[in-house]
Amino acid sequence: MNDALDVAFRLIVVFAVFLVLPLVIGQTEHKVMAHMQGRLGPMYAGGFHGWAQLVADGVKFAQKEDVVPAEADRRVFQLAPAVALLPYLLVLVAIPIGPSEGAVGQVVDAGIFFVLAVMGVGVLGSLMAGWASANKFSLLGGLRTAAQLLAYELPMLLTAASVAMAAGTVSLPGILNAFEWWWLPWQIVGAIVFFVAGLAELQRPPFDMPVADSEIIFGAYTEYTGLRFALFLLAEYAGIVVLCGLTTVLFLGGWHGPFGADGLGWVWTLLKIAVLAFIVIWLRVTYPRMREDQLQKLAWTVLIPLALAQIALTGIVKVVI
Amino acid sequence: MTFAAAATHGFLSPAGVEIAFLLVGVVTLGAAVITVTTRQLVHAALWLVVALGGLAVEYLLLTAEFIAWVQVLIYVGSVVVLLLFGLMLTKAPIGRSPDADSGNRWVALAVAAVAAASLVWVVVDAFRTTWIDLDGPAQGSTKVSGEILFRHWVLPFEALSVLLLAALIGAIVLSRRDGEEPGKVPASRTAPAARGGKDSSSGRADRSAREGNS
Numbered sequence: 001m002n003d004a005l006d007v008a009f010r011l012i013v014v015f016a017v018f019l020v021l022p023l024v025i026g027q028t029e030h031k032v033m034a035h036m037q038g039r040l041g042p043m044y045a046g047g048f049h050g051w052a053q054l055v056a057d058g059v060k061f062a063q064k065e066d067v068v069p070a071e072a073d074r075r076v077f078q079l080a081p082a083v084a085l086l087p088y089l090l091v092l093v094a095i096p097i098g099p100s101e102g103a104v105g106q107v108v109d110a111g112i113f114f115v116l117a118v119m120g121v122g123v124l125g126s127l128m129a130g131w132a133s134a135n136k137f138s139l140l141g142g143l144r145t146a147a148q149l150l151a152y153e154l155p156m157l158l159t160a161a162s163v164a165m166a167a168g169t170v171s172l173p174g175i176l177n178a179f180e181w182w183w184l185p186w187q188i189v190g191a192i193v194f195f196v197a198g199l200a201e202l203q204r205p206p207f208d209m210p211v212a213d214s215e216i217i218f219g220a221y222t223e224y225t226g227l228r229f230a231l232f233l234l235a236e237y238a239g240i241v242v243l244c245g246l247t248t249v250l251f252l253g254g255w256h257g258p259f260g261a262d263g264l265g266w267v268w269t270l271l272k273i274a275v276l277a278f279i280v281i282w283l284r285v286t287y288p289r290m291r292e293d294q295l296q297k298l299a300w301t302v303l304i305p306l307a308l309a310q311i312a313l314t315g316i317v318k319v320v321i
Numbered sequence: 322m323t324f325a326a327a328a329t330h331g332f333l334s335p336a337g338v339e340i341a342f343l344l345v346g347v348v349t350l351g352a353a354v355i356t357v358t359t360r361q362l363v364h365a366a367l368w369l370v371v372a373l374g375g376l377a378v379e380y381l382l383l384t385a386e387f388i389a390w391v392q393v394l395i396y397v398g399s400v401v402v403l404l405l406f407g408l409m410l411t412k413a414p415i416g417r418s419p420d421a422d423s424g425n426r427w428v429a430l431a432v433a434a435v436a437a438a439s440l441v442w443v444v445v446d447a448f449r450t451t452w453i454d455l456d457g458p459a460q461g462s463t464k465v466s467g468e469i470l471f472r473h474w475v476l477p478f479e480a481l482s483v484l485l486l487a488a489l490i491g492a493i494v495l496s497r498r499d500g501e502e503p504g505k506v507p508a509s510r511t512a513p514a515a516r517g518g519k520d521s522s523s524g525r526a527d528r529s530a531r532e533g534n535s
Contacts (some may be wrong), residue, residue, distance in 0.1 A: 073415045076367065108461045112388035120398025127405050131363055134415050146406035153399065170387075170463050294332065 010106070011093075018089050022237035026054050036285045057230075064226035069134060072223065076132035081224070081231035086126025087118045088238035095245045096173045098266040099255050104173060111172035112160050115246060122235065123149045123201070126210070127231070130220035141219020144210040144292065145203065151299035152200040158307035159190035159197070162314045178255040184253070186317060190310040191249045191251035193303050195276070198243040200295070202236060204280060206287035209295055244276035246267045246268075252276075342382045349375030360417040368406050373397050388465040 030053060046052025068077055094111050096104035108114045123145060127210025130142020164170045166187065167178040200207040203219075211219035221232050248254055252272050255265030290298070350446070352371035359365050373396040380389035470478060 071415065072359075073363075076363070108386075110387045110390050113387065113394060113463075117390045117394035117398055120394060120402075123402065123407075124397070127402065127409075128367065131405070131409055132399055132415070139409060143406065143409050146402055146409070150399070150406065157394075 012112070014093050015089070016287050018092050018166050018238060018241075020274035021241045023054050025076050025089065025240055025277050025281075027051065029284075030054075032278065033285050036282070037054040052124070061226055062232035066226045066228060067223075073132040073134070076128050077223075078228070079229045080125045080132060081235070082125070082127060084122050085091040085235040085238065087122035088235060088242050091115045091242045092245075093236075095242070095249060095265055096254065096268040097245075099176070100265075107171065107173055109279040110170050111174075112164055112170045112250075115242075116157060116160060119239075119242065120153060121150070122239070125235070126203075126220045129224065133220070133223040137216040137218075140216050141210045141222070145220060145230050146292045147292070148200055148203070148207065148210060148283060148295060151296055152197040152303070155193050155299065155303040155307040156197040158200065158304070158311060159194040160250060162307070162311045163187060163233070164186050164191045165311070165318060166270060172249050176249060178254045179256055181253070181256070184251075187310070187314070188252050189306055190314075191247065193307050193310065194251065195243070195247050197299070197303060198247065199280065199283070200299070202243060203301075204236070204240070206290050207295060208289055209250045209292050212289060232283075240280050243272070244280065247276055248272040276307040284302050286310055291296050338382055345375050345378050345382065349379065360419070360422070362408055362414075362418055363405065366401060366408060369404070370397055370401050373401070384462075385466070421492060470485045 030041045031049070042050030042053035044050055052291050059235075068074055091114075093106050094104070094108045094114055096107075105171045124146045127142050130138045130140075130145065133139075163175060166183060168176040169175060169178065203210050211221065216222075221229060222233060230302055254270075254272075257264070257268035349372050352368045352375060355367050356368040356372055359368065373392065377389045377392040377397075380386075380392060
């Protein structure tokens with residue numbers, strides 16, 4: 001009985017994190033983008049600096065009519081948002097935020113493989129949405145999503161493999177236990193490649209060609225309204241949380257910090273995630289969208305060679321020490 | 322399996338894991354049958370996701386965690402995405418495709434039956450009295466799989482690597498087109514779209530072919 005309670009408690013905590021952190025990042029995005037563009041952003045809802053804007057948005061989405069186009073493939077169309085969103089919830093279960101047993105939802109033996117495999121499933125949601133909408137803009141968006149995923153999955157896997165080689169384990173808490181501060185300069189190339197490839201997988205600017213609103217409306221999500229559209233948006237922000245969390249755990253040392261080793265580990269993790277999320281938002285405001293051929297070129301001629309070089313470097317250092 | 326094995330492990334009082342294994346197996350088999358019988362092309366690809374995911378769950382139930390995640394990563398994450406990409410790029414109508422049936426289906430069924438029979442026979446013959454202790458430490462963890470793979474099965478592993486490398490080089494050779502102008506679309510690339518007969522689909526193929534060239 002105690003075990004069941006423990007599992008239930010962990011799941012509830014992970015679910016709460018899954019609901020709260022994406023909203024925090026969404027609100028931060030409103031504000032950071034506004035101030036970088038010399039304006040205020042939402043100021044009215046909730047009184048203090050418009051903190052309740054996203055809640056208001058949620059209420060608005062819930063009130064809207066849920067429309068399925070007449071020509072669409074109904075079931076696939078309706079299933080797609082769930083397929084896009086649920087994998088990120090599953091990934092959050094495996095990300096450790098502190099050194100103790102209780103600071104991770106569930107220790108997964110092959111943690112790296114688990115998180116990368118399940119994250120890859122989420123993209124199926126976009127493909128299903130793109131095809132089932134029976135709309136050529138949606139189909140184009142789905143095609144671009146697939147092309148982007150095929151190009152950027154490989155560098156992500158290669159750099160994650162580099163970290164696994166360095167740590168000698170594929171379990172996420174195991175990697176953090178093996179972490180030393182000098183891994184930071186050692187794996188820095190891998191970290192950048194991983195982060196950039198992750199951004200592309202999430203279709204965040206400057207890699208947002210699949211949803212490029214000025215040419216294909218909103219890509220695979222063009223036909224969606226109401227709650228289902230909100231679920232896709234939530235998936236995007238949950239994806240940011242997961243990507244920043246993974247980069248923190250794999251490359252930035254997770255709960256390790258200059259001081260406060262005991263008890264404050266989770267603060268370091270959250271701080272690093274917050275800084276990375278800020279960078280994600282910053283990139284959206286500052287960089288123009290990349291063209292499709294530039295996207296493919298970046299992945300195949302820059303990121304993959306860099307990732308391979310990182311693996312070679314990791315191997316050499318590992319053999320030498 | 323055999324009666325000797327049945328003496329120590331009763332079939333009539335199955336454990337919870339065994340029941341779950343059977344149920345997931347039934348779902349996997351059902352999804353696989355729908356994959357090959359449905360006339361809606363994209364639905365077939367999506368049912369394939371269910372079948373492959375069901376297999377991953379079976380691996381998990383047999384404590385082969387590493388294999389399970391690799392199965393999801395490679396098959397669901399990459400192969401099915403590639404499949405969907407190809408379907409969308411060529412012709413993927415919503416609804417039934419009347420020409421989605423092949424005249425070879427009885428031959429295919431026979432080949433599938435023979436392949437399944439030989440596989441089942443080999444597996445049953447090889448693991449006749451081997452039982453996995455599901456309650457003990459995981460026997461398919463990353464560490465165990467890695468040790469077995471790189472200690473006892475290095476040669477097959479390397480042979481497979483060479484095979485994959487050959488396939489990679491073959492793909493590069495096939496996709497190279499020397500001495501062509503970059504803007505020109507060769508006839509072979511537009512042929513599938515022309516068969517589709519719609520202006521929009523052939524235009525899409527043209528555009529993607531041009532993108533591929535640039």
